[in-house]
């Protein structure tokens with residue numbers, strides 16, 4: 001099984017379109033799983049009509065404090081590195097959005113008052129397989145701060161029997177992007193030939209470089225200024241895998257939830273070639 | 279002083295382009311870029327840095343080789359798989375919780391401060407800009423966002439312009455939540471695509487969850503007029519004001535090529551006028567309904 005991550009520093013460069021097109025191209029000859037790691041704003045499913053096969057809660061640990069046993073000694077607050085517990089005279093306050101579920105409080109409590117609580121932070125959804133493609137995505141609850149536990153959960157979903165896994169990663173270059181990309185065999189960085197695109201590409205490439213995963217570039221909305229990206233790619237020793245020309249028609253199709261590779265002369269063929277080449 | 283946070287949920291809707299255009303209509307404004315892991319505002323505003331400060335995001339565990347007996351306790355307790363089989367700490371995975379440290383029987387683990395970025399105060403054409411850069415792959419972006427906002431607020435307090443304009447991060451997670459803290463209005467820039475709408479709904483819910491009033495700008499509205507109509511209907515139902523609609527236009531791109539905002543590039547054009555109108559509505563805070 002080969003894992004290909006599709007990422008980009010800047011949002012809105014066409015990561016999801018590339019993920020879906022790549023999965024469809026690979027799906028012609030292989031069994032493919034798409035894992036949408038952008039759990040804050042998952043979008044891949046908007047391009048699939050298939051129904052839900054399975055849905056389950058994603059939960060994380062939280063300190064379920066038993067007031068009968070608690071002696072209000074303050075030890076849990078002391079060990080909590082994230083200020084998510086405050087011990088008062090007769091009450092322990094817990095701030096879930098601060099908690100990085102490290103279980104320190106549970107280990108530290110001398111009175112055995114910290115119980116193993118489970119808190120729902122989002123949902124994992126698997127769509128029914130269509131055209132050899134299975135889509136797994138996660139959706140984080142509104143108000144939650146940490147997406148990492150959800151990213152880990154969707155990534156664990158094995159997509160049994162798949163030859164290829166395509167991971168659509170969250171934008172940026174911070175921990176959610178790194179957590180998504182980690183463990184993949186190849187990273188495709190999608191960018192656009194604008195100063196914004198170039199700047200964010202460099203940051204993303206640096207984050208991926210730190211992980212030591214080989215990567216290549218897809219230039220979306222390609223046109224007269226591709227040389228900006230090409231010069232950087234050449235200097236960084238990264239191949240330009242594909243260029244997708246700018247087209248208002250493509251943007252309009254996309255806005256309706258459709259990605260039509262046939263709209264372009266030869267784009268489907270080139271994506272197939274790129275997919276086979278990875 | 280009114281703090282206006284520009285966010286979008288989905289990236290690439292034109293959030294930064296519009297924030298910069300609005301900023302360029304002022305003479306002495308404080309702007310902040312809270313998209314700290316992939317900041318772009320500086321490309322249009324060309325800040326000249328006057329002050330920089332190292333950002334220490336969190337802590338990192340370090341094992342002292344000579345004291346460690348390889349007992350395995352730290353590896354067993356770490357909830358984040360940050361301790362390898364050879365007892366090396368993976369700096370990328372360590373969340374700095376310190377659990378390994380106080381449970382190590384040999385006291386072989388030290389917690390050290392981790393540098394994870396920098397923040398800046400800079401001069402720009404329209405006033406002062408506060409911004410930051412998270413080191414690639416680092417965490418604690420929420421904390422860096424909070425720092426940028428704190429500095430921006432302190433600076434804005436002594437300014438003539440009544441607005442603090444903040445370019446927010448994408449998504450709905452920790453950096454967005456940190457950006458919403460203390461904001462008076464969340465100005466959401468959306469586009470009429472299926473994913474744009476989906477992400478707009480989610481980011482509206484987050485803003486309202488943290489009790490920040492929402493207003494919306496529909497960018498590239500003519501890419502799909504049916505969807506634009508749907509957005510307007512949806513917002514009307516939720517009693518959310520549309521501050522303006524901006525068409526898809528090559529002009530923005532031509533302006534960006536020269537590192538100018540649309541209002542600097544061609545102040546007389548229709549698009550620039552639209553931005554001016556949005557500015558007026560944004561300041562007046564008039565409720566359309």
Ligand code: SF4
Pocket residue numbers: 065069070071072073074075076077087092108109110111112113114
């Ligand atoms: S450590 Fe245990 S007993 Fe002490 S305050 Fe916390 S929960 Fe209560």
Ligand code: SF4
Pocket residue numbers: 062063076079080081082083084085098099100101102103104105106375
């Ligand atoms: S699990 Fe860790 S972060 Fe959460 S409350 Fe307990 S000590 Fe604090």
Ligand code: SF4
Pocket residue numbers: 341345346347348349350351352353365381382383384385386387
């Ligand atoms: S707990 Fe301490 S002694 Fe044991 S393996 Fe870890 S660092 Fe070494």
Ligand code: SF4
Pocket residue numbers: 102338339355356357358359360361367371372373374375376377378379
């Ligand atoms: S500080 Fe916490 S996250 Fe880091 S290695 Fe120790 S137990 Fe793991």
